[in-house]
Amino acid sequence: MEFSSILGAWVASFLTIGIFSYLYKDNPFYKIAEHLFVGVSAGYLLSLGFWTQLQPNLFGRLFPAKHYDPDTLTYSIYNILSFFSTSIFPEGGIDKGHDQHLIYVIPLILGIMMLMSLIPSFSWMARWGIAYVVGMAAGLKAYGYLNSNVIGQIKGTAVNIFDFSLPIFSLSSPSVFNNLLIFIGTICGLLYFYFSKEHKGMLGKASKIGIYFLMISFGASFGFAVMGRISLLIGRFTDLILFSGSDYHYATYWVLVLIVGILGYAAFKEQKNEGFPEPNILSSSNEEE
Amino acid sequence: MNNIKDIENIFLKIGKIDRRWIFIIIAVVVIIPLLVPIGLPIRATDTSKSVYDALENLPKGSNVLLSVEYSPSTKPENHPMTISVLRHLFRNDHKVYVTCLWPDGQFMAQDALSQVAEGEFNKVYGQDYVLLGYRPGGEAVVKGIVSNIRKLFSVDAKQTKVDEIPMMDGIKNFKDFDFLFSASAGYPGTIEWVQYASDPTGIPMSSGVTSIQVNEVMPYVQSGQMVGVLAGMPGAAEYESLIGQKGSATSGMDAQSVAHLVIVLFIVLGNISYFIDRKRSRKY
Numbered sequence: 001m002e003f004s005s006i007l008g009a010w011v012a013s014f015l016t017i018g019i020f021s022y023l024y025k026d027n028p029f030y031k032i033a034e035h036l037f038v039g040v041s042a043g044y045l046l047s048l049g050f051w052t053q054l055q056p057n058l059f060g061r062l063f064p065a066k067h068y069d070p071d072t073l074t075y076s077i078y079n080i081l082s083f084f085s086t087s088i089f090p091e092g093g094i095d096k097g098h099d100q101h102l103i104y105v106i107p108l109i110l111g112i113m114m115l116m117s118l119i120p121s122f123s124w125m126a127r128w129g130i131a132y133v134v135g136m137a138a139g140l141k142a143y144g145y146l147n148s149n150v151i152g153q154i155k156g157t158a159v160n161i162f163d164f165s166l167p168i169f170s171l172s173s174p175s176v177f178n179n180l181l182i183f184i185g186t187i188c189g190l191l192y193f194y195f196s197k198e199h200k201g202m203l204g205k206a207s208k209i210g211i212y213f214l215m216i217s218f219g220a221s222f223g224f225a226v227m228g229r230i231s232l233l234i235g236r237f238t239d240l241i242l243f244s245g246s247d248y249h250y251a252t253y254w255v256l257v258l259i260v261g262i263l264g265y266a267a268f269k270e271q272k273n274e275g276f277p278e279p280n281i282l283s284s285s286n287e288e289e
Numbered sequence: 290m291n292n293i294k295d296i297e298n299i300f301l302k303i304g305k306i307d308r309r310w311i312f313i314i315i316a317v318v319v320i321i322p323l324l325v326p327i328g329l330p331i332r333a334t335d336t337s338k339s340v341y342d343a344l345e346n347l348p349k350g351s352n353v354l355l356s357v358e359y360s361p362s363t364k365p366e367n368h369p370m371t372i373s374v375l376r377h378l379f380r381n382d383h384k385v386y387v388t389c390l391w392p393d394g395q396f397m398a399q400d401a402l403s404q405v406a407e408g409e410f411n412k413v414y415g416q417d418y419v420l421l422g423y424r425p426g427g428e429a430v431v432k433g434i435v436s437n438i439r440k441l442f443s444v445d446a447k448q449t450k451v452d453e454i455p456m457m458d459g460i461k462n463f464k465d466f467d468f469l470f471s472a473s474a475g476y477p478g479t480i481e482w483v484q485y486a487s488d489p490t491g492i493p494m495s496s497g498v499t500s501i502q503v504n505e506v507m508p509y510v511q512s513g514q515m516v517g518v519l520a521g522m523p524g525a526a527e528y529e530s531l532i533g534q535k536g537s538a539t540s541g542m543d544a545q546s547v548a549h550l551v552i553v554l555f556i557v558l559g560n561i562s563y564f565i566d567r568k569r570s571r572k573y
Contacts, residue, residue: 023312048392049425056444057424097443097450140428144484148514152488156512172335221504224521228366228500230548231522233319234541235365241323 001247009248013255016236021259027266029259055088056096058104065093067100074102157186185213297565304562311555318551322543329546331539336510337527339517340495343468344377351383351467352460354434356482357401359474360393363499368397369525369538370497371472375405377532379412384456386466388442389423390430390477395446415454422446427477431485435463469494475502483509497524 018033063078070079075093082089114129116122159179169177191203192210199207244252333341347353355374359367378385387402389395398420406412414420421442424430433441438460444450451457459465463486471494473479479496487494493516498506500521509515519528522545525538 024309045392048395048423052423052446053425056448057441060443096448097452136429140432140485144428144481148480148484148488148509152483152512152514153508156508156514217504221501224500224503226552227521227523227545227549228363230315230319230545230552231366231500231541232363233315233548234323234522234544237316237319237323237544238365238537238541241320 006248006251009243010251010255012239013243013251014259016240017252017255017259020236021263024263027263029263056094057098058108059089060094060096061098061101061104062108063089063093064098064100065095066098068093074100157182159183184209189213297569300558300562300565303558304566314551315548318547319544322547323540326540327543327547329543331523331526331530331542333527333531334520334524336517337519337524337531339510340470340497340519341377341517341528341531343493343495343516344374344470345381347381347383347468349382352465353378353383353385354463354466354469355385355387355398356390356469356471356473356478357387357394357398358390358478359397359472359499360391361397363474364397365537365541366499366522366525367472367474367497368401369522369536370519370528371397371401372405372536373525373528373532373534373538374470374472374497375401376409376534377528379406379410379417380532385418386456386460387418387420388430388434389421390427390481391474392423392425395420395423399446415449416456419454419456420446421451428481428485431477431481435486435490437462438465463490463492466492468492471496473497473502474499478502479506479515480509483514488514495519497528 014029015033015036018029021027022030063074069075078089078093082091110129110132113125115126117126159174159182161176161179161183163179164176166179167173167175169175188206188210190210192207192214194203194207197203240252242248244250344353355371355378357371375385385406387398389398402418402420406414406418410417412418421438422445424433424441426433430441439451439457442451445454463469469482469487469492471479471482473482473496479498479502482494482496486492495516495518496506497519498521503518503520506515506518510518519525522538522541525536526542529536529539
């Protein structure tokens with residue numbers, strides 16, 4: 001087995017058990033793993049974003065190799081930039097298959113303005129870039145939600161409750177019973193959110209049925225959330241079991257012994273300093289909260 | 290009478306157990322079935338069958354867009370789905386175009402493609418499959434793919450110009466694909482594909498999502514805006530059984546089932562303890 005794979009297994013074991021150690025209590029191993037995760041994620045995201053979008057799609061459109069002419073103002077600026085970094089601005093322009101579109105100077109300027117939030121006296125400039133992003137996102141979202149979530153879902157719930165060509169009852173496929181359930185659930189669920197009239201009489205009864213539908217939905221969400229978390233736990237344990245083999249020099253066992261040993265020793269020292277408090281972990285859970 | 294009180298006291302003690310005991314019990318009940326598989330049966334649900342049927346019924350050589358939007362954090366749920374779907378697509382000789390809305394999705398896709406396309410089916414990069422890679426922007430990327438994919442992806446993940454990739458001939462926008470499968474763990478993901486790609490163009494799509502997303506995505510399946518869904522690890526295991534090739538999701542299902550039983554037991558015990566506690570506090 002390659003050294004890099006074995007090293008990777010040891011690092012993965014250390015980080016996984018480090019994160020799990022938080023279940024005992026907050027400790028330096030957890031902090032190391034947490035900070036490393038945040039730092040690596042941010043660095044990876046920045047690097048990938050730059051090399052997959054900014055460099056090919058922004059700089060590649062401003063300074064394409066296709067139109068390279070050192071005598072023009074654009075490419076004079078480019079050659080100055082190229083002096084600082086030939087990997088970002090290679091000699092002879094950026095060859096990513098684009099034509100020149102100088103209109104892309106506008107997003108470049110807006111992007112630089114967003115970075116101005118780091119300088120307090122120029123931080124007002126960041127609002128322009130943010131305003132553009134917010135406006136664009138709001139416009140996109142409005143259309144998407146209206147089309148798919150409003151119109152699409154109204155169409156989906158507009159069922160024919162008198163369609164007796166369907167079977168009377170079926171668990172998952174369309175049936176008279178399921179159509180009736182969709183009809184009652186939708187109407188009663190919506191009535192629960194109607195606040196212009198006091199929930200009394202028929203409205204009160206209907207909104208109460210609506211609450212039951214909502215509660216069933218929340219219960220299903222909780223069930224799925226538990227299932228998701230257990231799946232992730234299974235994933236980590238599968239890897240830990242794999243890394244506990246001789247191919248990886250028993251990485252899991254060694255790391256487990258190291259972390260448990262150090263945390264145990266720290267707990268022992270702590271107890272000694274505090275005059276041996278209640279050692280039984282069967283005591284009330286509230287004291288750890 | 291005293292006996293009842295003793296039993297109640299036991300339940301009350303269980304209700305006040307330190308949460309770390311619960312963590313240990315869950316760890317044990319998850320590890321044991323992983324080491325000693327029970328082999329509980331897996332029965333495909335209608336939503337998983339719909340995904341399988343939709344891909345199975347595509348004409349040979351169809352252009353399928355596979356969008357990978359998950360990271361290693363949800364690998365146990367999403368990765369087996371991606372691998373099984375790729376196996377199904379390559380077995381039926383479809384052309385697979387892979388895009389990523391999540392930065393980590395790119396190396397998850399690379400991992401799945403090297404295992405399935407190169408390792409199992411000897412498919413040729415650029416002719417049978419292409420990894421277009423990650424582009425930041427969420428729904429703006431989806432909109433970009435719908436209007437003009439070449440504007441957004443002038444190069445693939447290997448920095449090869451898309452004009453030089455044979456299977457990109459004739460691919461201009463989303464309408465040039467026959468089907469979309471989104472392996473998603475959140476935003477941006479399946480919902481954005483429904484809203485900005487599948488609904489406006491009418492190109493059918495399906496998805497494999499994490500368990501947490503199922504309730505969010507299910508209304509789109511019920512209304513016919515999506516063709517089925519693979520729901521979490523069980524969905525992945527069902528798909529593995531449908532294509533007849535077991536994988537990591539199937540081996541995790543024993544642990545999943547046992548852990549669920551134990552959690553249900555904890556919920557029941559917790560509720561009994563709660564009601565006894567409430568009854569006693571009312572009494573005094």
